[in-house]
Amino acid sequence: MPPPGACRNIMAARHKQNGHGTPTNPEKFLNQDFVSLKKFCLINGLRYLDDLFPPDSNSIGQGILKPADLARVEWLRPAQIAPNADFVVDGFSRFDFGQGILGNCWFLASIGALTFQKHIFQQVVPLDQTLKEDYCGIFHFRFWRFGRWVDVVIDDKLPTINRSLIFVHSKDPNEFWPALLEKAYAKVCGSYTDMNSGTPSEAMMDFTGGVHMCIQLSDSSADAWGLMCRAGKSNTLMGCGTAQGETPANTILPNGLVQGHAYTVTGVIELLSQGKRVRLVRLWNPWGKGEWKGDWSDLSPMWSTVSSEDRHKCLSVADDGEFWMTFEDLCKFYTDVDICGLKPDFIDGKSSDQWKTCVYEGRWVAGTTAGGCINNKDSFWTNPQYRIKVVAENLQTDDEKNILVSLMQKPDKRNRRLVQNLHIGFSIYSVNISLCHIIGKFPASFFGTQLPVARSEKYMNAREVIEFLTLKPGEYLIVPSTFKPNETASFILTIHSKAKTSCYKSNQLTFQYEEVDAEQLQRILNDNILKGLDCKNSVKLKLKDSSVCPLLNGAVKYCVMMVECCELHEILCRLIKGFIYNINSYCVCLSGLRVGDDILSLMAVRYGASSGHMSVESFISLMIRLDCMKSK
Template identity: 35%
Template sequence: MIQEGPRCRHKVPLLGSSKLRIIESRMPLTEVVEEPSVFKPQDDAEKHCRCYKGAAGADGHTHLVDDIESVSLQKSTYYSRVSSEYTQNRIVKGGLKIPKKGFRTLRDECLKAKKLYEDPEFPPNDYSIAFNGVTRRSYVWKRPHEVIENPRFFIDGATRFDIQQGELGDCWLLAAVSNLTLNPQLFHVVVPRDQGFVEFYAGIFHFKFWQYGKWQEVVVDDMLPTYNNQLVFMHSKTKNEFWCALLEKAYAKVYGGYEALRGGNINESMVDLTGGVVEMIDLRNPPPRLFSLLWKAYRRGALIGCAIEPDRPEVQTESILPNGLIMRHAYSITRVTMVDIQSLGPKVQEQKIITPLIKPHLQNALAIMNKTLSGVASTAGVTSNLLGMFHLPQSLVSLTNWNLSMAFPEGKAELIRLHNPWGNETEWKGSWSDKSPEWATITEEEKKRLGLTFDDDGEFWMSFQDFVKNFTTVEVCDVTPEVFDHNSFDEENGNENQVDQVQKRWQMMIYEGAWASHHSAGGCRNFINTFASNPQYSVQLEDPDVDDDDDLCTIVVSLMQKNVRQLKRYGVDYVPIGFTIYKLPPDMQPEQKLDTEFFKYNPSIAKVPFFLNSREVTTRFRFPPGTYVIIPSTFEPEMTGEFLLRIFTEAKRK
């Protein structure tokens, strides 16, 4: 039934070795488009359900229509830098147990006993690194003071430049942590301040992660795996700073070991660090006013990640393109802004560019450009007497100003700042990259405002146009879905509409459930005879906005699989999940369970674009007021597991 198909337009960024199964919904119900290369329905009615529309057609008869979830497979999207060949099969007894005692109690006991804490739940052995206890090399677990003198938890606070990736393939986590450092208030929810290596040091540290609706405290000791007296996994750029390494260890403990972090979705780590909701943007089919949306998300402190998914699945993992970008790799967006473009005179520009910009980095390129510059220069209005070798900088400046004026006729450039968690010289090489001529058109005041540096630290700028052209996916994680509420944002002034913010807030409903075999694991709408056995949740929508004219209600539905990564060592993997939404007829009560006959004669009002083997799928809808039934399901019947359903609706502020 499931076969290799063409690429889908929408994907969830995945960092890991498992296949990304993208199961595409076909909408609307009345439109049937045959896609034999993607999905070949079987003759069995269980696999290719057929149903009648409730209303009769012009000829007075009901018409047979198909309501099929079509299937395609896509290779894993993007990965982390190091793909260690760890074995993936090991069955161990027991699982992660939450400590009965909290951090302060355990620390006080250790201080009183004058001993350093040893975590019984996450022992310093190879089974905490690899599922089968077989590692690539012989690691030695050491405490920070055994690795270096004068260890510190923080040195001058925490910044995105502290983070250095080690031998573990978890750049999906690093990218989210990099973004988290930009929000100090939220950062110190995850990384509490009340710990360190000076006062009350007892070899014990604690962190907090959002896990399926609750914030969970995770306590660890400070023993870290080393090789040749060097930390082997995430670490700080400053040798005696250890918040990065200990944060990663605590996160590994949550999911049962370091190997459990090898490969994952950036949306997983963003949700675990914020408790927020992630909405994905396909840059190959971007929404309107995308720059304003990203600008607003940045201003609200949302975590934003992005990636490049190749058109061909055979593209090598994390291959570096000629422009410096990396395929199948997680980046974090650390700033969204606009800058003023100025056309300065050639003499002023020559002085600004040659020292220290052009002279050490572009002089060789200028000689090559001299051969082809004449034709372009005539178009730009640059006279031929400027093309001598001694005047090439002026020519380049004139061309740069002309090109920028063509690209940004209003004199403002929309810029995106990105961070590569590798933290090295692997950066974008195009326009607005480090030391590119475009920066000569920015005033010193603007440079100071941007905090502009040209270090080999993995951080770089791109124009918004280049960003959309090169990247394929953006994921925005906000504590509430307000980032995507276009009505509350003043695009012209870049300010949130205070009136809307006062009148409206988001109300969240959380439901925990499970797909149980032979009971509530009915599969998607393709399996009409079992679909009604899935859990069903009703929600009443009322239009809270008094100012809008469309009389529609916004609802954001997020479905999350629970405890799958924790079971990764047992070979458990994410199954394709999604949800379908039906509008409840006026003659039915909200508590009344919809049966098979209802689904045969009533089309859904909406559904997820794809069934995905991702931890979480989130979709936004706009519906008229009324009662709606949400049916979360796996793609096929008898796919079991626990889930968390979050429903965000607009509500009036009382």
């Protein structure tokens, strides 16, 4: 049976409407209420112990430590590790911590960027926590997870060997916010091992829930320097990465850079050197050591070519992992730069008030709404479709980029390392004015005659696919899809538009329920089964299969029903010609009823087999119910 993703989407939408999952009212991760748990521990004089992320080997995971070392791990509270332990000591900074044995440089590089934005940092790391007053061993942190903010509760037992932290550690042995933040994120991922390997964009999005852009430094057409300068003046997080070497190991090159490693971008500046302007980028290694040895490094003679004022403002000679290099060297030795901000103002340097954002949560369901890419001509149209209308306001030139489209897939696995991202992408089609009246999904014939005016560069097995595009005034259709058909996954489609844009999902329902609860769905499927079925051209079908009988209204096990032969025959013939008994909106439309993707997915749950197809008996039962809905 297909997974009931439509039900989850409906419940998530209801929670969102009620204000749940916002920065000020985050959802309780795994239904753990920090306030209630802390109150209970204080009243009863207990030290909190998290039974959903217990201090044992399962929370560490497999593959990070050798069995002999894993057996030596001792979980200790901060006061057992340091005599004057506290949550924060003398504020927070990127220099507070260094990476441990875990390969989560991508996460720590993002924390380094997070420390530059105090208001965002305090959203993720509530600073009213302490290891002194009202202490009972419980802490909480907040992350954005695929469209909603969650509040994550942990205990403060940390894994140690010989009383030393084995993962992230603070430069000040009495400071523990980095280790506790890492533990909270490990809980979200499933274990510490699940944090191994990633990209800074993933954590930066989970810290902000904002706008993300990835700049490929090999793309000469990208305005990378301009974007980085604008981002440096906005409330953004920036990170970058080096290419992976011949082995998975983080090999240190002769120039001091680490292969396959994530860095934080901590500064962008232009200086005057020997009468010429030079573009410099400051980077930080989350190891807390190990720096670039080329031009503009800490001991480079190039610093003698700038004014003493600029040198004093920029240069700090210390083995702290932070260094300067030219933008040209950045493009030479790094592959990409990720920029993540709360608002899209860094994109063009203009007020964020000019940018509008539409967010949609959807789902591809095998057999119903998972049509695959355009290569699958018979099924591509079944994918979710979204209509947008762009007007000419605020567009200064015809080729000005004015639309940022993000497609993010949501995992269906609890453990991050088990997630297998599908290849996802999207296509955008221009809707001729003569077709703007169409309500609901555009049929296969539309895509057979139209070419996309824009699309994602390629289908990628990544968490998120992003494109910054130019769309002229007009109406458009956005179709997100997986590369292969019949692949089930949930997704978030986000459209940031500089021009005035109206957006809506192109499968609006034409009956009274925009969403249904269990009671409403039962009523839709079961009420008045025989209503509207008295037709001259009909036959009697005696349902002898007992598995079909419970579907019918009433307690009679064997009943006689009237089915309109001509309509059923047409539907069956077309299905046999195309999808063999697939539940899709095509067969539903032939019944005279237009439904949305969520209802279609619920039908798949009710009538479909695990293959995404259905038996003849189930198909006939579905058609009967659709006819009843139509007659209403």
